Amino acid sequence: MTSLQSDSKSKQAPLKSMALLLLGLLAGCATLGPVQSQRPLEYVFPVHADRGWQNSGISVRRGEIIHCMAEGQWGDDFGLCGPRGQPRTRRGNFGVEAPANGLLMRLSGQTNRVYFVGEQANIVAERPGHVFFRGNATVAPNPRGALQVTLMVARDSDGEGLSDYEELQIWGTDPLRADSDGTGFTDEEIIADRRRLVGEGILRPSRPR
Ligand SMILES: [Ca+2]
């Protein structure tokens, strides 16, 4: 390794530490309040195939993790399907390319950021607002049926992508420090490897789609 390469690498560690510190400070500003050590409440409600964007009535703050699970069947005269929709027919009418009749989510006032939920998704709220859902369909012949959606909203006080609840109750990391062990990697980055072994679990944030 040349001295130039070595010098460049040694400069990256403090830069990353500063970035992690800034991440924690910004998250702290965005999510003022006590650490959430209890499992978040579950809200269950229907989302109907024959309606447009439907307000769940649940509001979130920026930086919170929105955990969605859905089950049931809906559809139209072309057939019924579950929350994943019809994988062979994709549509992009709402700002996201997703299977037809798949379950979509967005926040109020955020028309240009729509997420495909499918059966399960964990989405970090990029802004405060109410959570809306609908099916990925515009004009459908005789839309019918409804999905049952279960929603949990979890605080992520240090903003690294793991909820306070999971950090305290499952992983044993510090919910107020993005880099609990000072290795230069966020807790979420370190836990990601363990998650690959144990499965999706709950409240794992998805990357933006
Ligand atoms: Ca966290």
Ligand SMILES: [Ca+2]
């Ligand atoms: Ca943490």
